[in-house]
Amino acid sequence: MNLAPVLTVLVVAATLALPAATEARGHGAHRHRDGSHAVATRTDIPTARCRDGSDSYSRHRRGTCSHHGGVAVWLR
Template identity: 45%
Template sequence: MVPVAAATDAAAASCARHTTGACKANSSHPRGVTAKCKDGSWSRSAHFRGTCSGHRGVKYWYR
């Protein structure tokens, strides 16, 4: 997981179609991140299964 403070190294991206919550197109997030967890941490997981499992699940998926 990437600390929330790392969000300053943001890259624009779109939310994946299967995301939950109110994710906006072109929202900022750290480079290389694939998901934002419900506890506010970031994930670089290459697979859907188990992503953010210790962080209350996935809030947003990024492409």
């Protein structure tokens, strides 16, 4: 039995599911205090740069960069 078509389908399905799984784990997405979700896009302007070098797109200052060593500098 030739498994190449089956393997191709599995690889394509896993590749298409990757962005959704990444957002679900919190990479590139975060939850606001009011429970709503936000996903940073390339057109968003970061509000702060964290001490680990990552950018934050927080709507509020409280808790910004709390899992990234704190805020290094506020950008706006």
